[in-house]
Amino acid sequence: MSHFGSGTEYGLHCLILLAQAPGAIISSRDLAELQGVSVYFLAKIFPRLEKAGIVTASEGIRGGYTLARPADEITVLDVVEAIEGRKPLFECQEIRGRCAVFGGQPPAWATAGVCGIHAVMIRAERILHDELARTTLSGLADGVGRKAPPGFETDVQAWLADRFESRAQAQIAAVKKPRPRRQNET
Amino acid sequence: MSHFGSGTEYGLHCLILLAQAPGAIISSRDLAELQGVSVYFLAKIFPRLEKAGIVTASEGIRGGYTLARPADEITVLDVVEAIEGRKPLFECQEIRGRCAVFGGQPPAWATAGVCGIHAVMIRAERILHDELARTTLSGLADGVGRKAPPGFETDVQAWLADRFESRAQAQIAAVKKPRPRRQNET
DNA sequence: TATAACACAGAGTATATTGCTCTGCGTTAT
DNA sequence: ATAACGCAGAGCAATATACTCTGTGTTATA
Ligand code: FES
Ligand code: FES
Numbered sequence: 001m002s003h004f005g006s007g008t009e010y011g012l013h014c015l016i017l018l019a020q021a022p023g024a025i026i027s028s029r030d031l032a033e034l035q036g037v038s039v040y041f042l043a044k045i046f047p048r049l050e051k052a053g054i055v056t057a058s059e060g061i062r063g064g065y066t067l068a069r070p071a072d073e074i075t076v077l078d079v080v081e082a083i084e085g086r087k088p089l090f091e092c093q094e095i096r097g098r099c100a101v102f103g104g105q106p107p108a109w110a111t112a113g114v115c116g117i118h119a120v121m122i123r124a125e126r127i128l129h130d131e132l133a134r135t136t137l138s139g140l141a142d143g144v145g146r147k148a149p150p151g152f153e154t155d156v157q158a159w160l161a162d163r164f165e166s167r168a169q170a171q172i173a174a175v176k177k178p179r180p181r182r183q184n185e186t
Numbered sequence: 187m188s189h190f191g192s193g194t195e196y197g198l199h200c201l202i203l204l205a206q207a208p209g210a211i212i213s214s215r216d217l218a219e220l221q222g223v224s225v226y227f228l229a230k231i232f233p234r235l236e237k238a239g240i241v242t243a244s245e246g247i248r249g250g251y252t253l254a255r256p257a258d259e260i261t262v263l264d265v266v267e268a269i270e271g272r273k274p275l276f277e278c279q280e281i282r283g284r285c286a287v288f289g290g291q292p293p294a295w296a297t298a299g300v301c302g303i304h305a306v307m308i309r310a311e312r313i314l315h316d317e318l319a320r321t322t323l324s325g326l327a328d329g330v331g332r333k334a335p336p337g338f339e340t341d342v343q344a345w346l347a348d349r350f351e352s353r354a355q356a357q358i359a360a361v362k363k364p365r366p367r368r369q370n371e372t
Numbered sequence: 373t374a375t376a377a378c379a380c381a382g383a384g385t386a387t388a389t390t391g392c393t394c395t396g397c398g399t400t401a402t
Numbered sequence: 403a404t405a406a407c408g409c410a411g412a413g414c415a416a417t418a419t420a421c422t423c424t425g426t427g428t429t430a431t432a
Pocket of ligand 2: 009013279280281302303304
């Protein structure tokens with residue numbers, strides 16, 4: 001297994017989609033089905049992104065998620081920490097104080113400050129975090145956009161708009177009122 | 187829980203002890219009891235260090251472990267990878283190819299090369315590894331030695347030497363007084 | 373040569389996490 | 403009123419963590 005779970009991959013891909021459609025409201029179901037991942041699983045990770053202030057949720061029919069701030073103000077680190085939680089790289093259990101030569105009463109110098117091993121880990125963790133914070137969602141979205149042919153992004157938007165409309169039409173079918181509607185596309 | 191398990195903390199502390207006594211053969215039991223950690227647990231992680239070529243084992247009574255290489259040629263990364271295994275930071279499941287607009291047949295451009303998200307993770311992982319490879323066991327041992335008062339290291343060596351000798355004398359002692367463990371009791 | 377301490381392989385255990393499934397509730401637009 | 407939504411939380415199989423314990427084979431020494 002890897003250190004980051006698959007939720008991080010799903011989440012980041014979803015957020016790139018949201019970044020490519022600024023202002024659009026997309027439901028977690030549509031995002032899941034567009035990408036072929038579990039609807040239920042994605043529905044579990046989005047509340048974490050909301051609590052972290054990365055996306056905002058709108059409830060009710062036609063509800064869904066939007067980025068809570070501009071895509072260039074959301075870093076990969078923000079997303080990883082929101083989804084994985086703030087797991088430290090290393091958790092010191094202060095075994096240095098348990099050394100048998102101290103006989104249960106470690107002297108002050110032995111437990112003062114941070115253990116050398118722990119210090120290395122703290123430094124490594126900060127460097128890792130700095131690197132992850134260097135890339136933003138807009139940076140990622142640009143990379144994807146540069147790679148795909150020009151028609152692709154509009155295809156995706158069309159797929160999502162289709163989904164969005166089919167929800168409106170379900171209402172029309174049920175209530176038997178004319179006039180479908182299309183809005184957004186900021 | 188943290189990304190690195192407690193085995194890494196135990197292992198690194200043990201290896202520092204071995205680095206401070208170059209050439210000495212120390213058993214995993216002595217290392218465990220000196221530091222107040224589980225003898226059994228430590229006995230499970232040392233074979234991994236041996237397979238990674240960090241430490242060499244000698245069997246039989248008076249057996250134990252020694253560093254296989256000079257302490258300044260063993261990096262923290264070597265130890266972490268030996269104990270934790272080579273877990274990648276991130277495991278890409280290529281969900282980009284599952285996009286619904288491709289209809290099960292992703293075009294070549296979509297799956298060519300490495301996904302942008304994956305690329306960020308690979309870069310971060312390499313930076314983390316570089317940082318962990320920057321510190322060696324001798325660097326860690328120096329840090330500990332600088333912090334401890336002059337008498338401490340010799341105290342530890344004395345404790346270990348005592349243990350080592352008591353094994354030779356256990357033969358004599360076994361005749362004089364009954365050993366608690368093991369109820370053969372002939 | 374008997375024996376005790378060792379390395380090492382492996383099974384066993386309790387607990388936690390992962391990835392995913394499913395149910396139920398309150399909210400909201402039509 | 404209804405259907406789709408967010409969201410909280412239970413459940414679940416598979417895996418991982420941190421140990422614990424047993425058994426086998428090796429080696430130095432009395
Ligand atoms: S005591 Fe925890 S890393 Fe040294
Ligand atoms: S497809 Fe795996 S990270 Fe993008």
